[in-house]
Amino acid sequence: MTSPDTAQTPKQYLPPQTLVRSAHVAGRAAYDALAAEAEADYEGYWARLAREFVTWKTPFKTVLDTSHAPMFKWFEDGTLNVSYNCLDRQVNAGRGDKVAIIFEADDGKVTHTTYAQLLAQTCRMANALKQLGIGKGDRVAIYMSMSVEAVVAMQACARLGAVHSVVFGGFSAHSLRDRIADTGAIAVITADEQVRGGKTLPLKALVDDALALGGCEAVRNVVVYRRTGGAIAWQSHDRWLHELTQGQPEVCEPEWVGAEHPLFLLYTSGSTGKPKGVQHSSGGYLVQAAVTAKWTFDLHDDDVFWCTADIGWVTGHSYIAYGPLALGATEVVFEGVPTYPDAARFWRMIEKHKVTVFYTAPTAIRSLIKAAEGHDAVHPRNFDLSSLRILGSVGEPINPAAWEWYHAHVGGGRCPIVDTWWQTETGGHMITPLPGATPLVPGSCTLPFPGIMAAIVDETGGDLPNGQSGILVIKKPWPGMIRTIWGDDARYQSSYYPPELRGYYLAGDGAARDPETGYFTIGGRIDDVLNVSGHRMGTMEIESALVACTDLVAEAAVVGRPDETSGEAICAFVVLKRSRPTGEEAGKLAAQLRNWIGKEIGPIAKPKDIRFADNLPKTRSGKIMRRLLRSVAKGEAITQDTSTLENPAILDQLSEAH
Numbered sequence: 001m002t003s004p005d006t007a008q009t010p011k012q013y014l015p016p017q018t019l020v021r022s023a024h025v026a027g028r029a030a031y032d033a034l035a036a037e038a039e040a041d042y043e044g045y046w047a048r049l050a051r052e053f054v055t056w057k058t059p060f061k062t063v064l065d066t067s068h069a070p071m072f073k074w075f076e077d078g079t080l081n082v083s084y085n086c087l088d089r090q091v092n093a094g095r096g097d098k099v100a101i102i103f104e105a106d107d108g109k110v111t112h113t114t115y116a117q118l119l120a121q122t123c124r125m126a127n128a129l130k131q132l133g134i135g136k137g138d139r140v141a142i143y144m145s146m147s148v149e150a151v152v153a154m155q156a157c158a159r160l161g162a163v164h165s166v167v168f169g170g171f172s173a174h175s176l177r178d179r180i181a182d183t184g185a186i187a188v189i190t191a192d193e194q195v196r197g198g199k200t201l202p203l204k205a206l207v208d209d210a211l212a213l214g215g216c217e218a219v220r221n222v223v224v225y226r227r228t229g230g231a232i233a234w235q236s237h238d239r240w241l242h243e244l245t246q247g248q249p250e251v252c253e254p255e256w257v258g259a260e261h262p263l264f265l266l267y268t269s270g271s272t273g274k275p276k277g278v279q280h281s282s283g284g285y286l287v288q289a290a291v292t293a294k295w296t297f298d299l300h301d302d303d304v305f306w307c308t309a310d311i312g313w314v315t316g317h318s319y320i321a322y323g324p325l326a327l328g329a330t331e332v333v334f335e336g337v338p339t340y341p342d343a344a345r346f347w348r349m350i351e352k353h354k355v356t357v358f359y360t361a362p363t364a365i366r367s368l369i370k371a372a373e374g375h376d377a378v379h380p381r382n383f384d385l386s387s388l389r390i391l392g393s394v395g396e397p398i399n400p401a402a403w404e405w406y407h408a409h410v411g412g413g414r415c416p417i418v419d420t421w422w423q424t425e426t427g428g429h430m431i432t433p434l435p436g437a438t439p440l441v442p443g444s445c446t447l448p449f450p451g452i453m454a455a456i457v458d459e460t461g462g463d464l465p466n467g468q469s470g471i472l473v474i475k476k477p478w479p480g481m482i483r484t485i486w487g488d489d490a491r492y493q494s495s496y497y498p499p500e501l502r503g504y505y506l507a508g509d510g511a512a513r514d515p516e517t518g519y520f521t522i523g524g525r526i527d528d529v530l531n532v533s534g535h536r537m538g539t540m541e542i543e544s545a546l547v548a549c550t551d552l553v554a555e556a557a558v559v560g561r562p563d564e565t566s567g568e569a570i571c572a573f574v575v576l577k578r579s580r581p582t583g584e585e586a587g588k589l590a591a592q593l594r595n596w597i598g599k600e601i602g603p604i605a606k607p608k609d610i611r612f613a614d615n616l617p618k619t620r621s622g623k624i625m626r627r628l629l630r631s632v633a634k635g636e637a638i639t640q641d642t643s644t645l646e647n648p649a650i651l652d653q654l655s656e657a658h
């Protein structure tokens, strides 16, 4: 119990009355009724939604198969096609002339693509891919920037039952090679170049480099979308997309697949060095993407939805490529960056396209706050944002100050913010407010989506009372969940279903529930995964990349430290094979290592801080004491017990070496 004089009831923001009346889930009682329905008949609830939201070629009879837990199966005997559900279904329902995608290029050029056009384009690309021998179950890597063509490429794979694996365009040739090799992809779809912030950056050249690194011998073709027309080298296996699709029929019979057929693989960082190929299903995934898109964003027919994520991340899969299209919504797809030509780009685009639902990341909000505070012309108050009715946040915890600013200045004080907690592995939203039903508390992702059994437990899976911090788990399987780690069932089981947790899904985040409201607040990762600007980075992955610089690096340890803008910043402690550099030499070597990481993983993994030392703090048994390094990185005084430390003097050196 908190004493009344110190208790600070955080301010609650009630859903606006207009939303309480018109929302798909209207009012708290409606939320409670759905949650109760799921509680009373879990399978019946999800089966009802699966029938309402998805058109099945063959209806499913079984809902959930737990006989080989944790290898769960949903709607297994049903068949469907995801692209049919996103495109043909809209055209058949009379939405052929409705705009599906408003695309804005980096230079501001806008194109509109209707559902009928998107379907025709998808069919032509699917026919072209088919001609290259791509079919059901084949893996296709997609390495493209934001474009209509990228969405079409994903949809075309789905149409053929091919399994796409999108690799973020900011990843290096090395990372791309690892992903292509792990999936055994037989084709890569890319673009000649990408354009971001007024600059052209290579894509095709990096595909060439990736393939030259070896291990991708299964790749038979590289399909190239001509984005800029810039000069690129041409290999015998390269094909221009426009040449391949020319003359292709605008119809392509969808490949009907079983609900469990993999729709895509998406690599994400875990607590070991090697990224995990998260495998998603067709049926269950689509159900989750569609239901959450509809209820969390309260999407109606006249909404203009804009999710600013890149298709290289799960958010771009569920809330650009699939969820909104499965609902027949109109969405904005943006090629560029929020700060080009200036930091008002988002506000100008919301005004221009009359965006009604806007979904972005806290890191973007924080950097735009900074920009607006430094330069009034880019402040959102200078733009007409009155079309907005709902705002969303994803990727990392949103700090209350950023929440309040987003609410006041972007949402004009009238738009609920849905702070959506979920993961690559969960496929769709898991804990989130519903805008017409849930009173909001800044900094809290509030309550589980109806039908998601989220809980906080201790290390043995025992329930913890509200108010206590613990481990966030999901007690029952859900339709959109990860099916396995590609090619590694054992790693899937040990990563997400460790035996001590009684069959609960281990999310990898710490969290607590409010004693009064039961609202969840996410505390961040409890494993060796960092969240830098909403991007997941494994510390081990960066360490492996550093020690792969064998000429220079003897040993490395990577930790995170809080950062005002990016949430967390990467801090690397490095022991060189030569003596410890200082001054200018240290600066030069740090720059060299940063570039190295950029090449090994990608620019997003470049450490903000690199510190050199003669040694790392280790226990007598040789374990690096990361908790000490975390304190050093933060600049905190060391208060932990250092009695087990082999070489205590090293701490002074590390703290100085700033």
Ligand code: 6R9
Binding pocket: 268, 313, 314, 315, 393, 394, 395, 396, 397, 398, 419, 420, 421, 422, 423, 424, 425, 445, 507, 508, 509, 522, 524, 525, 531, 534, 535, 536
């Ligand atoms: C969708 C996505 C997942 C990790 C997750 C957590 C963090 C995401 C959050 C959040 C607090 C939120 N995270 N959303 N933390 N509040 N609303 O971001 O997937 O890239 O796999 O990252 O991101 O730590 O475990 P992914």
